[in-house]
Amino acid sequence: MKMAFDVSRRFLMAGGLATASLAGCATTAAETQGAFPATATPDPYLLGPKEGVALLSRNENPYGPSKAALKMVEYAANKGAYYTSPEAIQMLAQLIADKNGVTPEQVVLTTGSGEVLSAIAMIYGKTGPIVAPRLFWDTTALYAVNQGVGSIDRVPLAADMSVDLAAIEAKVTSETGIVQLCNPNNPTGMVSDAATLKSAVKRMAAKTTVLVDEAYMELADDPEGNTCIGLIDEGHDVIVTRTFSKIFGMAGLRMGYSISSAETAEKIRGVVMSWSPCTSYAAAIGAYQDEAFIAYSKQKIVEAREMVNMTIDTLGLERLPSQTNFVYFKSGKEANDIQKAMAAKLISVRGQYMDYNEWTRVSMGKIEDVERFCKALPEVVGA
Ligand SMILES: Cc1ncc(COP(=O)(O)O)c(C=O)c1O
CATH class of the missing domain: 3.40.640.10 (Type I PLP-dependent aspartate aminotransferase-like (Major domain))
Known part of the structure; x- marks a missing residue:
């Protein structure tokens, strides 16, 4: 364990140095080739949820990636000319x-x-x-x-x-x-x-x-x-x-x-x-090894899950005891209709699985997105 940590820390430090020295070069190369003018701004929603959408259908963890992971990605992208060592x-x-x-x-x-x-x-x-x-x-x-x-x-x-x-x-x-x-x-x-x-x-x-x-x-x-x-x-x-x-x-x-x-x-x-x-x-x-991030993510996911569970319970609907970042519940309505009604409110949940037509899966996301789901649910299930 000790050895692995030391090696990893060396790798990270190397990353920090490489990032600092390469940052300027990338811009210069792009400008020279004219492929991506320095003024070009990518659509901020090219990746990730579109503006205003609560993405609660894919079991992702929106709190990630951790800062430690992002630092490493930056380092690695600068070494992207080479196959992974x-x-x-x-x-x-x-x-x-x-x-x-x-x-x-x-x-x-x-x-x-x-x-x-x-x-x-x-x-x-x-x-x-x-x-x-x-x-x-x-x-x-x-x-x-x-x-x-x-x-x-x-x-x-x-x-x-x-x-x-x-x-x-x-x-x-x-x-x-x-x-x-x-x-x-x-x-x-x-x-x-x-x-x-x-x-x-x-x-x-x-x-x-x-x-x-x-x-x-x-x-x-x-x-x-x-x-x-x-x-x-x-x-x-x-x-x-x-x-x-x-x-x-x-x-x-x-x-x-x-x-x-x-x-x-x-x-x-x-x-x-x-x-x-x-x-x-x-x-x-x-x-x-980013234990702090892992603990934080788990805490946020559990917090969101408790909100969802409480909302479903208050409505008197059946749900399964989840130990994950999603909850499967029986709305009593067609799952694909629930999906459409939620989509109209810019909330994305899963549609029907197999013949489980009255069961909906909702993923945990940012607390504010889960709050939107909880507020919308009574109306969407017609309670
Ligand atoms: C149970 C389970 N296993 C595996 C996967 C595959 O995920 P990935 O390929 O991103 O590791 C998923 C994706 O949602 C999943 O739900």
């Missing part, structure tokens, strides 16, 4: 490995966790169906299926909309390609009971590989107690994925990773398609 890749893998008690060989770094999840779906989809809960973040499993690789065997949720681990386990055979779980789950926001999950995962992993997508785990009440990372070094056939898109507030900067056995990691590396930008590596190195 192996040292930077190694440094990030080492930081992640140190924090999780694994080795860097067990960490696969990709362009958001979507990429590593897609690679996993392509590898294991070939060997049999992807067994998963009926509602989960299925984009990457569908990526494989859409290419004719594998199929998704969706297992109905339990009556309380939690993941039905017993029913999933009952489906698993040695013919199963992979079991894919999402904990906390998206779009429900629910965390599986840790002891029940871990024992089910161990039994299933004796028959097939088990993937646990932990994109939102840092937001859970007890990340250490709930993560399945510990099962990997106990020798179970488990892959865990994480992302910098959620609590780290780096959805647009793109960095994610898997942790597995070194052997599985090697297999995944062979299928990953792209190379992440140097800015992604640098930002992640800056963000990963």
